[in-house]
Amino acid sequence: MSSPEQWTHPEPGAGPAAEAAQPSPEQVIAGLRATSEGGEELTQLLTPEGERVHSSQFDPYIADIDDEALRGLYRDMVLVRRADREANAMQRQGQLGIWVPLLGQEAAQIGSGRAMRKTDMAFPSYREHGVAYARGVDLKEVLGIFRCTDHSSWDYKEHGFHPYCIVIGNQVLNATGYAMGQKFDGKVGDDDGEATITYFGDGATSQGDVHEGFVWAAVYDAPLVFFCQNNQWAISEPTERQSRLPLYQRARGYGFPGIRVDGNDVLACLAVTRWALEECRAGNGPVLIEAFTYRMDAHTTTDDPTRYRLSDELEEWKLKDPIERVRAYLARNGGADHDFFDQVQADADAFAEDLREYCFNMPEPPPERIFSNVYAENSPVLDAQREEFLSYLDGFAAAGEH
Amino acid sequence: MANEDIQKLTIGKAINLGLRRSMEANNRVIVMGEDVGKLGGVFRITDGLQKDFGEQRVLDTPLAESGIIGTAVGLAVRGFRPVCEIQFEGFIFPGFDQIVSQVAKLHYRTQGKVKMPIVIRVPFGGGIGAVEHHSESPESLFAHVAGLKVVSVSNAVDAYWGIQQAIDSDDPILFFEPKRLYHSGAMRAEVDTTATPDPLFKSRVVRSGDSVTVVAYGPSVKVALDAATAAEEEGKSLEVIDLRTLSPLDLGPVFESVRKTGRLIALSEAPSESSLTSEIAARVQQECFYSLEAPVLRVTGFDTPYPPAKLEEHYLPDLDRVLHAVDRSLGW
Ligand SMILES: Cc1ncc(C[n+]2csc(CCOP(=O)(O)OP(=O)(O)O)c2C)c(N)n1
Numbered sequence: 116m117s118s119p120e121q122w123t124h125p126e127p128g129a130g131p132a133a134e135a136a137q138p139s140p141e142q143v144i145a146g147l148r149a150t151s152e153g154g155e156e157l158t159q160l161l162t163p164e165g166e167r168v169h170s171s172q173f174d175p176y177i178a179d180i181d182d183e184a185l186r187g188l189y190r191d192m193v194l195v196r197r198a199d200r201e202a203n204a205m206q207r208q209g210q211l212g213i214w215v216p217l218l219g220q221e222a223a224q225i226g227s228g229r230a231m232r233k234t235d236m237a238f239p240s241y242r243e244h245g246v247a248y249a250r251g252v253d254l255k256e257v258l259g260i261f262r263c264t265d266h267s268s269w270d271y272k273e274h275g276f277h278p279y280c281i282v283i284g285n286q287v288l289n290a291t292g293y294a295m296g297q298k299f300d301g302k303v304g305d306d307d308g309e310a311t312i313t314y315f316g317d318g319a320t321s322q323g324d325v326h327e328g329f330v331w332a333a334v335y336d337a338p339l340v341f342f343c344q345n346n347q348w349a350i351s352e353p354t355e356r357q358s359r360l361p362l363y364q365r366a367r368g369y370g371f372p373g374i375r376v377d378g379n380d381v382l383a384c385l386a387v388t389r390w391a392l393e394e395c396r397a398g399n400g401p402v403l404i405e406a407f408t409y410r411m412d413a414h415t416t417t418d419d420p421t422r423y424r425l426s427d428e429l430e431e432w433k434l435k436d437p438i439e440r441v442r443a444y445l446a447r448n449g450g451a452d453h454d455f456f457d458q459v460q461a462d463a464d465a466f467a468e469d470l471r472e473y474c475f476n477m478p479e480p481p482p483e484r485i486f487s488n489v490y491a492e493n494s495p496v497l498d499a500q501r502e503e504f505l506s507y508l509d510g511f512a513a514a515g516e517h
Numbered sequence: 518m519a520n521e522d523i524q525k526l527t528i529g530k531a532i533n534l535g536l537r538r539s540m541e542a543n544n545r546v547i548v549m550g551e552d553v554g555k556l557g558g559v560f561r562i563t564d565g566l567q568k569d570f571g572e573q574r575v576l577d578t579p580l581a582e583s584g585i586i587g588t589a590v591g592l593a594v595r596g597f598r599p600v601c602e603i604q605f606e607g608f609i610f611p612g613f614d615q616i617v618s619q620v621a622k623l624h625y626r627t628q629g630k631v632k633m634p635i636v637i638r639v640p641f642g643g644g645i646g647a648v649e650h651h652s653e654s655p656e657s658l659f660a661h662v663a664g665l666k667v668v669s670v671s672n673a674v675d676a677y678w679g680i681q682q683a684i685d686s687d688d689p690i691l692f693f694e695p696k697r698l699y700h701s702g703a704m705r706a707e708v709d710t711t712a713t714p715d716p717l718f719k720s721r722v723v724r725s726g727d728s729v730t731v732v733a734y735g736p737s738v739k740v741a742l743d744a745a746t747a748a749e750e751e752g753k754s755l756e757v758i759d760l761r762t763l764s765p766l767d768l769g770p771v772f773e774s775v776r777k778t779g780r781l782i783a784l785s786e787a788p789s790e791s792s793l794t795s796e797i798a799a800r801v802q803q804e805c806f807y808s809l810e811a812p813v814l815r816v817t818g819f820d821t822p823y824p825p826a827k828l829e830e831h832y833l834p835d836l837d838r839v840l841h842a843v844d845r846s847l848g849w
């Protein structure tokens with residue numbers, strides 16, 4: 116099979132014979148899907164079997180991750196997975212309007228989320244519950260979005276975590292602007308430099324906003340990490356419906372580095388994101404990370420993936436589970452014992468129980484919330500509309516009193 | 518008449534069948550959008566079409582609305598008749614530039630040399646308990662743009678015929694579909710596929726009455742009809758008009774009705790400021806000034822972004838708000 120490099124650099128003067136260099140659809144798909152099982156294309160530090168792979172470039176970025184720290188990353192992933200499953204179940208029970216599952220993407224989210232510093236800023240899309248958790252956002256607040264009591268309620272500044280973005284790709288340009296602002300404020304180039312990271316899917320890479328984000332970040336050398344979670348699907352459409360080239364390779368066309376990391380390997384995601392954020396902080400401009408992962412559940416709870424994907428693919432990816440490999444590594448190397456794993460499971464259950472209880476008792480927003488915060492400065496027209504509506508509602512209350 | 522000529526269909530199934538008929542009738546008709554192929558669209562409106570017409574007539578497009586509309590423009594220039602699906606109304610805005618700048622203006626700019634036989638299907642409106650951007654009513658924004666035509670269907674018969682008429686039209690048409698009624702059993706209707714349909718750009722009296730006129734479109738037509746049923750019990754008879762066409766507006770039947778009842782309520786889920794209901798109110802006072810017994814009242818969504826869905830029952834005009842307006846109008 117021809118390599119992606121060949122497709123982008125046809126032999127000069129090859130003439131009509133260049134036709135032969137054109138990949139067949141099968142080759143395109145194979146190229147996009149190839150992870151070479153830990154080969155050159157994919158940065159991996161922990162194999163699916165839980166074997167540590169060494170990398171002279173990236174090992175230094177996780178030199179501080181001893182057994183205790185690794186246990187912490189394991190716990191994070193177990194907790195967010197448990198919370199995700201609980202939310203999924205609550206949606207099925209009618210407690211949430213919809214849920215967007217993160218199952219399978221725990222390593223990409225915890226690894227990259229834990230790579231950030233307090234002063235860094237994240238611009239998520241809508242599936243980043245694990246990143247939210249890593250940024251210290253209470254997942255109860257995330258549930259509010261899906262129970263439809265709020266569009267967003269956490270303090271974005273306190274957590275360095277922007278509101279979720281549902282319109283595909285919008286957040287990428289917003290993040291670019293924020294990162295430009297960090298640079299304009301003189302926050303890059305020294306040790307306490309700042310950086311921004313933005314999250315989006317493989318489908319999102321087709322949007323103009325994402326392309327424009329690449330352009331702007333490049334020409335302004337914005338300290339921005341583009342973190343693409345390639346979970347292989349955009350609802351029913353596979354990656355190959357969005358690109359003929361592995362996504363990380365696109366960065367080259369914009370003039371900044373792109374790297375593909377095993378998105379199911381929390382150590383690799385942590386190391387690569389730390390490296391990328393350092394590049395940004397140092398003033399070297401943007402970096403694109405393609406976290407190669409898989410969405411193990413439906414797109415959302417309204418989706419039916421059996422209509423478009425085969426269970427074989429799912430079975431194959433089950434073998435690459437992000438949590439199991441850390442567990443295997445810890446167990447094999449004596450980094451954790453049964454008691455630890457049992458305790459984490461118990462903590463996760465308690466965490467989920469707490470979420471469930473909160474969700475069931477979540478207060479309903481009052482009707483006047485409809486009118487609040489439309490503007491920073493009041494609008495007389497809207498004020499009048501609110502008064503009129505509230506007195507209309509009062510009419511019902513009064514009528515019900517006798 | 519053969520039995521298969523009359524089918525009991527939901528709005529969703531009616532659009533599906535209408536699309537199928539248009540694709541059979543003209544092989545230049547292509548359906549394009551996100552997830553419209555294998556999945557049959559997130560609402561399953563294009564279900565089965567790719568299987569029967571192939572991947573070149575039913576395109577699962579990359580995830581980009583500007584791309585969907587912009588390439589539809591080029592395809593139309595090339596002689597195709599693209600039917601674009603926008604997944605939810607809140608995601609039409611990345612394609613807004615192409616719609617306003619190219620779709621709406623090419624015919625004018627080229628003095629008629631370039632035609633834009635493009636249909637843009639937009640599931641719209643609230644009441645499905647969704648998260649942000651999935652419940653809006655942006656139709657007035659498009660009605661405001663010269664060069665576009667905008668329609669909205671409220672029932673299965675219009676859905677079946679309307680989509681075919683829109684595809685047949687040489688003008689670009691925004692086709693707003695009431696998503697919360699797509700699969701509603703209550704809105705299932707008998708569609709006679711051999712009938713002669715009403716013209717697309719005509720509004721229609723769907724219930725006659727003589728106390729107050731209510732004009733509505735899309736999902737609000739059902740609200741208006743329910744209100745009329747409730748009002749009847751109180752001895753008030755509402756005349757309900759389904760606008761059907763939002764641009765060009767066909768207000769003839771509304772004027773006629775107002776001359777009879779002397780009262781008008783314009784009903785819509787969209788915010789009211791600078792909207793279709795504003796336009797209706799302005800035109801009715803201009804045309805029917807001497808017949809009006811009360812000011813034209815509007816029952817609409819509020820001038821706020823669409824709220825979190827836990828509040829949508831307050832935001833969306835319901836039967837009670839319509840009846841309240843009826844009382845106000847009659848009490849003038
Ligand atoms: C502008 C826009 N168009 C369409 C949608 C509907 N939609 C929501 S998610 C999605 C697929 C996104 O896929 P991808 O970018 O790969 O992210 P993933 O959900 O896989 O994480 C689509 C089409 C949307 N939210 N925004």
